[in-house]
Amino acid sequence: MKRKILLAFALMSVSVAGIAALQLFYSYTTYVSERRQFERDCNEALDEAVDSSFTRYRRIVTGTFRSWLNDPSFIEITARWNPDVKETVFTIKERQPSPVGQSQISMSIGDLKERFDSITPGSKELLVNHMVSQVDAELKKGYVWFYTQKLGDSLTKIAYDTPIEKALLKKEYRVALEKRGIMLPFVFNGKGDGKSYQTKKVNISLRRPHKKEMLQASVVNVDLFLLGQLKWVLAGSILLLLITLFCFWYTLRLLLSQQKLNAIKDDFINNMTHEINTPLTSIAITAESLKKFSHDKEAQENYIDIILHQSSKLMSLTDEILTSARLESSEMELQDMIAVDTMLQQIAAQTESPVQISVTANSNATLQGNKKHLDRAIANLIDNAVKYTTSINPVVEIRSSIENGKLLIAIADNGPGIPDEHKEAVFSPFYRIPSGNIHNAKGYGLGLSYVKKVITAHKGSILLKDNIPNGSLFLIKLPLS
Known part of the structure; x- marks a missing residue:
């Protein structure tokens, strides 16, 4: 290529x-x-x-x-x-x-x-x-x-x-x-x-x-x-040359973007193959063991739990991919009335993690939108903060407030942070920050892309900044109803 x-x-x-x-x-x-x-x-x-x-x-x-x-x-x-x-x-x-x-x-x-x-x-x-x-x-x-x-x-x-x-x-x-x-x-x-x-x-x-x-x-x-x-002749020549240079630059940019997309696609397929193959292999081995050998009731229950757990992982994976695809092809319905502070408290409480999660919700705002997608988008941000933290004492902070007539939701962590050259790209589909062949955290490159689609559908914006002294800060701005 x-x-x-x-x-x-x-x-x-x-x-x-x-x-x-x-x-x-x-x-x-x-x-x-x-x-x-x-x-x-x-x-x-x-x-x-x-x-x-x-x-x-x-x-x-x-x-x-x-x-x-x-x-x-x-x-x-x-x-x-x-x-x-x-x-x-x-x-x-x-x-x-x-x-x-x-x-x-x-x-x-x-x-x-x-x-x-x-x-x-x-x-x-x-x-x-x-x-x-x-x-x-x-x-x-x-x-x-x-x-x-x-x-x-x-x-x-x-x-x-x-x-x-x-x-x-x-x-x-x-x-x-x-x-x-x-x-x-x-x-x-x-x-x-x-x-x-x-x-x-x-x-x-x-x-x-x-x-x-x-x-x-x-x-x-x-x-x-x-x-x-000769001004019109010279102007025409310069304009034609500029158009040619622009077309050259644009074509080259498309080629490089296509190459980059191909690399991202290959990486995504490799990750997905691994993520799908692992639970399928576990299910196949467990099912074969149940078929060939006679197990007591407790062992059978354990094997069935393994099958259910791996099936749940597969369903979660396919659901994430299908949800992202549906957002591309259809318009999101914004009919729910969402109590923002309550939603943030519930998301934090439902997150299973040893990481300390603190919520400072002072907005008292009610937002008209799609609760299911907005809930999942914010949960994705919290999951990422938990998943990628390398701090000895990891902390995730969730804050909400009203500023200039807009709802602000900030999700900050004290992890390694994201380099400046990747801050825009992480919101692209399938994009993962390069780390060679080492992947300490599992992912498909769909989470932040999904988050941005949801926030954009709510006519809002999301910004990634450095969390001083270390870590990342995701700042969401949403217009109030």
Whole structure:
């Protein structure tokens, strides 16, 4: 049996270790996957923030450029039809020409098929939109198109001399992160401290890609954020692991309890076999002697007394077992009115023993219950106190009193006492305190189990304590009617 339990324990240990390892591996891979997604989101958010900031910047530049083209005091725009190439030619001319560089330029719009012989509001708007879109496209490439010297100089000044504000980049980056569910503080171009995540570097130069001005974001409190994202996964893994450990512990406890019960059962069967075999052998030998030999009347009477005595022992044994079994299968009737002090006096008087038994009954209580079972339960406690005493001057004390509306019955002896590790177990069926192969007192392990069942049926409790300075004290508490 022990080998089987050890094998089961080893297999369950391997299973629990395997489940724990799988849960740890699953949690780790989930964390790694979540971190990769987090890093990808941070980098994509930075790209989005920079692109959004550049879009705003180009919108401001092209808006200013549009206002210059629409300002007649700055730029004069004319139009004419060129019959040779059959397209409208627009001329953009500075009102106040620069001393250097070109002050005017002629151009056409490739996909414009409509003929204009002179400038009109509609044709001017077409030209302005075309030039603004060209400027926007060139700014994306890091260039400034010089249509005229003044337009080019002015465009260069507003496009390159005023860098993108970091405050705008921070605002756009925060918005991009929040869109991805990331609510964490960050700094630009901060030093890595091992606890923050540093994104890839992004070029924010207005002349990119020809010039470089790198920007990098450092996002802090990353581990706490990831743990928050994975809290339900981790909680589920921990809960599953705890349930597995509990099942392992509970199963192991059941196996050990079963082994213990088997040992108790075997001990009980051995005791019962001995207890039954002894009177049966005496009865068989006595009956055989009566049958084979002629005895005088006195001898016959002695033999018959032996048979009756051994039969009485067998009946007492079977009655004790059957009574305990009946309590398991049926509910006890509590219809008797019991005068507690009188019952205790009678039990003490009926106990045949050289041990001194003193009764201090001061409760004057009447209890509604089952007199037969309660009488027998208390008698069992007194019999145990008498049976197991090893004192030179053995004494058993019985006391009754009322305390806090409950009846207290105390049965104390000055015997060897019961070790603490057995105080709970002695109330279990078939349990006997281990004493090797030596049994100075006969017993089946049913007495105290029966006592507890009776007291519990009366909605009471029984407690085993040490009787100072030596011995045991059984304290019964019963609710009064």
